[in-house]
Amino acid sequence: MGAGPAGCACGYKLAQAGLQTLVVERGKFAGAKNMWGGAFYGPELLKLFPNFCEEAPFERYVTRQRISFLTDEDCLSLEFTTPKFSQPSHNGFIILRSKFDRWLADKVQEAGAIVAAGLGADDLLWNENRVAGIKAGGDELPASVVVACDGVNSVLAQKAGLREEFSPEDIKQGVKEIIEFPRETIEQRFNLTGDEGMSWAFVGSCTEGLPGGGFIYTNKDSLSIGVVAQLNALAERKIQANDLLEEFKTHPEVAKVIKGGKLVEYSGHLIPVSGINMMPKLYSDGFLVAGDAAAMVLGTGLILEGANFAIASGIAAAQTIIRAKQEDDFSEESLSYYKRLLEDSFVLKDLKTFKKAPHFLENPHIYNLYPDLACDLAQRIFISDGQPRGTTWNLFKRSLEDKASLWQIVPDLIRGKGAI
Amino acid sequence: MSTISIEDKLSVNKFDIDKDVHIKINEDICKSCQEHVCLYVCPANCYKLSEGHITFSYEGCLECGSCHIACDKGAIDWTLPRPGFGICYQYG
Numbered sequence: 001m002g003a004g005p006a007g008c009a010c011g012y013k014l015a016q017a018g019l020q021t022l023v024v025e026r027g028k029f030a031g032a033k034n035m036w037g038g039a040f041y042g043p044e045l046l047k048l049f050p051n052f053c054e055e056a057p058f059e060r061y062v063t064r065q066r067i068s069f070l071t072d073e074d075c076l077s078l079e080f081t082t083p084k085f086s087q088p089s090h091n092g093f094i095i096l097r098s099k100f101d102r103w104l105a106d107k108v109q110e111a112g113a114i115v116a117a118g119l120g121a122d123d124l125l126w127n128e129n130r131v132a133g134i135k136a137g138g139d140e141l142p143a144s145v146v147v148a149c150d151g152v153n154s155v156l157a158q159k160a161g162l163r164e165e166f167s168p169e170d171i172k173q174g175v176k177e178i179i180e181f182p183r184e185t186i187e188q189r190f191n192l193t194g195d196e197g198m199s200w201a202f203v204g205s206c207t208e209g210l211p212g213g214g215f216i217y218t219n220k221d222s223l224s225i226g227v228v229a230q231l232n233a234l235a236e237r238k239i240q241a242n243d244l245l246e247e248f249k250t251h252p253e254v255a256k257v258i259k260g261g262k263l264v265e266y267s268g269h270l271i272p273v274s275g276i277n278m279m280p281k282l283y284s285d286g287f288l289v290a291g292d293a294a295a296m297v298l299g300t301g302l303i304l305e306g307a308n309f310a311i312a313s314g315i316a317a318a319q320t321i322i323r324a325k326q327e328d329d330f331s332e333e334s335l336s337y338y339k340r341l342l343e344d345s346f347v348l349k350d351l352k353t354f355k356k357a358p359h360f361l362e363n364p365h366i367y368n369l370y371p372d373l374a375c376d377l378a379q380r381i382f383i384s385d386g387q388p389r390g391t392t393w394n395l396f397k398r399s400l401e402d403k404a405s406l407w408q409i410v411p412d413l414i415r416g417k418g419a420i
Numbered sequence: 421m422s423t424i425s426i427e428d429k430l431s432v433n434k435f436d437i438d439k440d441v442h443i444k445i446n447e448d449i450c451k452s453c454q455e456h457v458c459l460y461v462c463p464a465n466c467y468k469l470s471e472g473h474i475t476f477s478y479e480g481c482l483e484c485g486s487c488h489i490a491c492d493k494g495a496i497d498w499t500l501p502r503p504g505f506g507i508c509y510q511y512g
Contacts, residue, residue: 026503028436033483035512097512120503137503153485155500168461168490175463177429178511222511235457235490242463246423265511266429268463268482270489 001121001134001156003030005307006291007149008104009048009314010321015113017322022143023105023113024136026120026150031101033151035176035267038217038224039199041092042308048315049107053088057099059219060197061085062092064190067302068253069371070204070214075253076371076378086196094197094217096178096224121150124159130285130331131160144330147288147317149310152270154293162289163280168232170274170295170358172212175241176226179261183221189257190218201302204371206248210237211362214248216257225249225258228271228304230362241268271306273299274358276351282342283335288317298350300357301366301420309347316341360419365404365412373403426465430480438505442498443478443487449495450474461490482507 001007003025011023027033039062045052052058063086066079085091105115116136125133125140133142134156148156152171157163190198202214212229227245234241248254272278272295279295282288290296291310298305320338324330342348380395390398400406443466450456456474458467464480467487474495483506488498500506 026500028504028508031512032508033506035509098509099511101512118504120500153488153500165489171486171489173461173463173484173486219511224511231461231486231490234460235455238460240426240460240463240465242426242429249423263424263429263432265433265509266426267433267507267509267512268484268486270484270486 001146002149002151002291002293003027003105003108003115003117004034004101004149004151004291004310005104006293006310006314006317007147008101008108009311010147010149010290010318011108011113011115012048012111013315013318014321015108015111017318018112019322019325021113022141023108023115024119024121024134025105025115025117027117029102029117030105030115031098034097034101035174035269036097036307037174037176037215037226037228037304038219039092039094040307041303041305043089044308044311045093046089048311053090055103056093057103058093058095060094060192060195061090062094062199063192063196064198065092066198066200068200068202069374070202070206070251070253071372071375072205073252074375074379075251076374092199094199094219096219121156124156131287143286145286145288145321145324145335147290147314147321148293149291149314150293152272152292154289157280157289157293160284160287162282162284162287166272166278166295168235169230170272170278171231172228172271172273173231173234173241173268174226174228174271175245175266175268176224177245177263178219178222178224178265179258180222180264181261185260186218186221186223192218202248204367205251207244207367208237208239208247209364209368210234210239210244211364211367214254216254222264223258223261225254231270271304272297273304275299276348276355277358279351283332283338285332285335286330288320288335288338290314290317296347296351298354299361300354301361312345312347313342316345316347354420356419360415363412363415365408369404369408373399376403426463427480430464434508434510435479436505436508437479438501440502440505441478442501442506443476443481444497445474445476446495446497447473449493453493453495457490457492458487458496461486
């Protein structure tokens, strides 16, 4: 259910194994309902599609990974680039979902599955206590197993009784604009050539102190620019994510790179960010949950990844089903193999490693105090005002005296050590 | 730089608007609500407060689910639009 990364990876593997597979997608086409920040990291896609770089409609590959700390006017940036990013196994691909998911669904279809777009499950089909298929478009579609890959608002996982609605504390809202430019303008402004691209994350004034951040990704001939903020914090502060985005766009460092572009799309989406702390039970009789529907998203503060987790979980679901088919056993016990596979892979290992990160990242100091402190120190180091200078250590101490106290910082460092 | 309104932003999006309305609100609950979190969590301005009443429009809904999750009063019955209808992202 759902032709996103999880559903397509699962459907692709099942079809390759010769199993009769139907991928149901409620959008008019795969990707019609999907948006994200912008980049896919890790080798999962290349494992599935060895010719990915030649075939897939990716925008650019990530060669510049930049993170910036913002105050209202200042910006302190750290950028990492390595020739490794340009090697054939590229670490990250910048992707627009509407184009990419369509390609992915075509691959699934080529492998032998049926992708039914414009169809949605109205309900699950039950045989006593086990899931026995779906009801869609007035038809009953029986199945040995149903895999819910229907995203963060997964209706099916709720109908199957595996999870409740997620709570706003565990959710971040992302809003994004696509702004079009001539390709050369993007390459000049971001110092890119050919298919090189930049992933740019922002922490600080872009969320006005709320847990979250800003982002810019360079597409081929557009920029993705957006803001992500904790859902309950938006409600408590009585501010819309779009207000944060509009303010973010006026920051001097941001305003100059988006100047003169043409808005071509505005989108919004939710991200389940509490990882393993919010993860539902992953399987029941005749039923599995994968991807965002199961909150398989890793947020460490420096990275926010979900699509590679979705693909890995989709593949693990397919392996589980292929094994269950061989044994003709789709019971809960047989499908529990899915969890074992995930426990052995980076999916649950990473989510367990960063179990404390979501709570740590709610600390407002990360979004106001530290960006402020970092920019203040940078001012003291870099601005030449004719006064005698202190050593860097002394400048740091002065920044600290002005902006914070050790009593604020030491507990954060101790908590951060175990969390991120 | 002039800011662009949400309505202007939504106007560049592609929607296939259904005649069926996929959002329902319980006006009795909304009347007694003080917080009106729906006004802030909806990225598409689907909810508006006019003369003490919450009104809504469903046409520009981005189908994120924020309203349903954030309204702890249970006043919003938000479902997905019928398959094939609603927001249709061209970029994503």
